Amino acid sequence: MLSTSELGARGEHxxxxxxxxxxxxxxxxxxxxxxxxxxxxxxxxxxLVFCEVKTRRGTGYGYPVEAVTRVKQRRLRVLAQRWLDAHDEHAPDLRFDVVGVLVRPSRPALVTHLRAAFS
Structure with a gap:
């Protein structure tokens, strides 16, 4: 069984x-x-798309995309601004997406991509 950090890394991959x-x-x-x-x-x-990835083994605590709370959304907006300050990338549009990965035993992962999940 994957550790929590290994599961997260696999989901991000x-x-x-x-x-x-x-x-x-x-x-x-x-x-x-x-x-x-x-x-x-x-x-x-x-x-420019800032993607938060949430990975789960099951839906007992809800679907992965449901884990991005308003508090997390606020933090992601701050992090996006920090990233923009640190990089020479410019874009007329900024978007926040959430990608949920449900890792299932003996079956391919189920990926849910919420485009423009919040602003």
Whole structure:
């Protein structure tokens, strides 16, 4: 059985592959600053996309995408601004997506991608 950190890393790997297959270009993964961490930063056309990835083994505590609370959304907005301050990337549109990964035994992971999940 995967540890929690291994499960999270696996989910982020699955999410990055999913986003790449969907046409997004991943710019950064696991970017950290004092306030926290951004899981994935990507570009899709004219938009910079900040993706929060949530991975679960089951739905006993709800679906993975439901774990992004208003508090987490506020933190992600701050982290996005920190990332923008630290990088020479510009885009007319900023978007916050949530990618939920449900890891299922003996079956492919179930990926849910909520585009523009919050603003």
């Amino acid at each position: 699955i999410a990055a592959a999913y986003l790449t297959d969907a046409g997004l270009r991943v710019l950064d993964r696991n970017w950290r600053c004092r306030e926290g961490e951004l899981d994935i930063v990507a570009r899709e056309g004219r938009a």
